[in-house]
Amino acid sequence: MIYLPQADWQWSIDPQDNSVSVLMGDDSVELVYQARMFISLPQKILSFSLEDVAHYTLLKEQFCAEQYTADQSCSIILHILAVTLFHKPIMPKSWQYQTCAIEALDIRSRECVYLTSDQEKVTAKYFVIDVDDKFALCLLVDTQHILTSRKTLRQGQIVKVSLDKITLIDDGDAG
Known part of the structure; x- marks a missing residue:
């Protein structure tokens, strides 16, 4: 290919x-x-x-x-x-993710971040497509992300979350 x-x-x-x-x-x-x-x-x-x-x-x-x-x-x-x-605009679904940021983060579009599901406590890697003062539009880059026992995102699906749900990836974790 x-x-x-x-x-x-x-x-x-x-x-x-x-x-x-x-x-x-x-x-x-x-x-x-x-x-x-x-x-x-x-x-x-x-x-x-x-x-x-x-x-x-x-x-x-x-x-x-x-x-x-x-x-x-x-x-x-x-x-x-x-x-x-x-893609049509989507509404935030922040309730599906754990709150983790205590202070304001400097999140830029075009970087990889982590999100952790609130119910299952599973962490996955996402790519930030767009970000504003309150929300980030993120695309799942891991194979899947289990959110609940009934809901799993597949690689390539997007979610819009509030910035306090995002964990930045350390340079040592980026690989």
Whole structure:
């Protein structure tokens, strides 16, 4: 599989199957999002634009990918890009996570952080896509995150949480 965008890369959004994928020549990556989670698009197939390629390249440089295979890293970056370009806004779900920050944190977008589920006390790694004064939009980069006995997030899913739910990763933990 080629991990840098090529001229034949396309977004494929199928409202009938409620699925989203990236077509990459002979390969494809299925995204965890349902078509209904995305803004309405004028067509089902969209070619990667120059801006998409530039954004993908920038994310590849910024993503904390040391512990991931090239396939996993590519999939995570495509999920981040899809959220950035097409995902509808979501409401915060801070109650699902433990409060951990005592003081204000300097959280930047484009960094990896930890979130710990409140009920199950399981910690997972997330990538901060966007952050403001109160909330951060985070994408799960670990394989899964068990929130409750009935709810588990899959790699690539997003959550919006208040900043007091985030634990920064020490430089020694970044790998």
